[in-house]
Amino acid sequence: MSTEASETLDVKGQNCPMPVIKTKGAFEDLPAGETLEVVSTDSGSMSDIGGWAESTDGAELIAQEEATEGGEDVYKHYVRKAE
Amino acid sequence: MSTDTPAGSGDAFTPEEIAELQSRVDELERDLADLRAETADGPKKMVIVATKGTLDMAYPPLILASTAAAFGYDVTVFHTFWGLEILHEENSKDLKLSAVGNPNMPVPNAIAALPGMDRMTTRMMRNKIADNDVASIDELIEISLESGVDLQACQMTIDLLGYDEADFYDGVTTGVGAASAFQEMVEADIQLLV
Numbered sequence: 688m689s690t691e692a693s694e695t696l697d698v699k700g701q702n703c704p705m706p707v708i709k710t711k712g713a714f715e716d717l718p719a720g721e722t723l724e725v726v727s728t729d730s731g732s733m734s735d736i737g738g739w740a741e742s743t744d745g746a747e748l749i750a751q752e753e754a755t756e757g758g759e760d761v762y763k764h765y766v767r768k769a770e
Numbered sequence: 771m772s773t774d775t776p777a778g779s780g781d782a783f784t785p786e787e788i789a790e791l792q793s794r795v796d797e798l799e800r801d802l803a804d805l806r807a808e809t810a811d812g813p814k815k816m817v818i819v820a821t822k823g824t825l826d827m828a829y830p831p832l833i834l835a836s837t838a839a840a841f842g843y844d845v846t847v848f849h850t851f852w853g854l855e856i857l858h859e860e861n862s863k864d865l866k867l868s869a870v871g872n873p874n875m876p877v878p879n880a881i882a883a884l885p886g887m888d889r890m891t892t893r894m895m896r897n898k899i900a901d902n903d904v905a906s907i908d909e910l911i912e913i914s915l916e917s918g919v920d921l922q923a924c925q926m927t928i929d930l931l932g933y934d935e936a937d938f939y940d941g942v943t944t945g946v947g948a949a950s951a952f953q954e955m956v957e958a959d960i961q962l963l964v
Binding site: 700701702703704705707708710711728729739742743744 | 833836837839840841842902903904905913917
């Protein structure tokens with residue numbers, strides 16, 4: 688499935704529990720059928736956002752990626768909202 | 771062939787027996803529907819009782835509460851005794867950490883007990899918190915309240931410590947006691963004492 692996101696949430700520089708809480712807020716505002724991209728620098732967000740998506744109705748974790756941008760590790764999450 | 775059938779009952783049930791069984795089935799179905807309605811009633815609940823007011827112990831209840839709210843839980847945090855300091859608008863910005871009695875600290879107790887040591891330990895912890903991008907206590911309180919977490923301040927300890935309702939963050943619930951906390955715990959899926 689494509690990781691084309693219609694919205695991006697930048698939570699770089701924020702630590703647990705903020706990435707999950709901000710993700711939940713952005714997901715609520717996301718139109719159905721759209722995908723939210725979350726960009727974090729918190730390595731714990733891989734497990735946290737994965738777990739959150741798993742136990743949240745209507746949230747589907749499409750992909751999680753690790754990358755290095757500007758010398759820092761970033762963790763990207765793609766969560767789709769069910770139609 | 772069964773030998774323990776009561777004498778005279780024959781193979782068929784009498785109309786009275788059938789009516790009795792039918793009413794018993796109806797009754798059980800009603801009970802089951804009630805139970806289903808009860809268990810499916812609204813979101814899951816978590817109650818945390820926060821009793822500690824040091825800088826390190828202020829974090830776990832707020833982090834868990836705001837996280838559970840993001841998972842769709844109804845969350846109540848009942849703050850009592852030193853836990854009240856977390857909700858006290860002024861004191862919450864000045865929570866302290868002591869190295870005394872904490873064997874994980876790199877300072878022997880005899881030195882940790884010297885005047886000024888708590889201030890130093892607290893400053894070191896605050897710097898670590900800031901360096902690691904960990905949210906401040908008042909940020910976590912704000913985000914918890916925004917997420918619908920019910921932050922409660924125990925009335926008995928408000929009175930005991932000589933605080934006033936106005937001392938607490940806007941949105942904090944006051945005028946609650948052990949009975950209301952207990953009632954919420956009875957209904958909750960998760961109960962924690964911190």
